Amino acid sequence: MFLSRFRINTARPGARRLLSSPQALHAAVMSSFPHLLPSDTPAPDAPRVLWRLDQPARAEVLLYLTSPDQPDMTHLVEQAGWPAAATPDSPGWHTRPYKPFLDRLTAGDHWNFRLTANPVHSIRRNDSEPTKITAHLTPTHQKGWLLDARRQERCGFRILEKPPTARLLPDGTTHHGTPHHGDRYALTVGDARPLSFDKTRTADGKRRGKPVTVLTVTFDGQLEITDPEALRRTLTQGIGRARAYGCGLLTLAPITPPAQAVT
Template identity: 40%
Template sequence: MPYLSRIRINPLRAESRKLLASPRAMHAAVQGGVPGLPEQARTLWRLDPDNPHRPQLFVLTTDKPDWTHLVEQAGWPDADGEHYAIRDYAPLLQQLAPGRSFAFRLTANPVQNTSRPDKPTTLQQTRIEAGERRRGFRLGHRTATAQLNWFLSRTERWGFEVPTASHLDKTQDPDDDTPRDIRITKRQRRSFGKGLGTAKEAHVVMNSVTFEGSLRITDAALLTERLLAGIGPSKAYGCGLLTLAPLPDRE
């Protein structure tokens, strides 16, 4: 049974600063709240810093978690109020049906696969010269236009469509005849070590992008699969968690 959690993070604490600065450290902290072994279940998480003074961590788990350690290390353990909330995800999944619309948010790592990068790194060049090209190379999209096209070109396989917008968003192509109800709210290039040593190959570089907008369900089974399994690569580092919410009233 899946559960969606929301945890309040205190950005002024030393441990919080460590977690906020390192997706690898945050991933380890998230895994610490799940009773099962990491290889037994998929865990998705996303950090939402809408208010930088009160960032919130969202986590989707297959088992019911316990976030006491996160509150003690990176929250307000002795303060009043709800330190974290855990909700059964099944009621939301039961609401999914073709034609229904929701607001959504997703932080993803838009990538493309290529057999030969235009500007290969030293490690990539070594692989090319050694003939290790069967799997190709995964490169991140760097421009907002390419990142937006990555998202919109894949919605059908994810079980939804993004409806047309009533106005043209600044992140979209002004020459597009059918602007969609989607916007990019944050773009960030992250670079950090994997914690496997000092070798250059033990390094992660990713371009995380936060998309927000509205969607209309076309295939409830496909969307359910994406909600539970995540979207795109870098899921261990805060990408892939798609969340839904009721659409705000619009006049």
């Protein structure tokens, strides 16, 4: 397994085209692997290519991806990077082996995490209708999707609770006494983005079928590892739906202790 980072040059027309189309960016990511064909489908329990866009600043967009094979992102550098600055030692992206990190994961360890996901649920208006997959639209329900106890167990982690002194409301409740998990857990949700695009078109460029609609949100928080093997599967296989379109990639970072006051 490998973890890669690519900084996108947002001033280039090719970059703007990729950023405007999750389908085009997915195709570009998959083209980084010469042994993968567009018709290939990953096995259900096998590691897969996952990717995510992060935007730490207005003009800074980073593409992260995990993959079973080492990528060659030369074409991305040519389309959306700085090709004139590329050298053999610095080709325009950074890749490092992921397995040593995965092997060090230990039950009880605490980590910061980030996840862009497509939180959905199944609904139907009456018993005679088939169920329909629908996105969660409010931050409270989006958090509830990730806080689901069975989901956390399958994924191998537990989202940490805030210490009582860090909660805005006592015991994480609203002033009406209604449970409010948003203030109880070390978890925030933001950057909600509705994506709509055509998955397929005819030879003459006309739309074929209905457009694909995906709502993505980004979760940031802190977790405790409960099952290292399950978490390794989560980190290499992803969480939830729409993994081909920039969802499902969970990444971890060390928790930095707060700075001590100097007296």
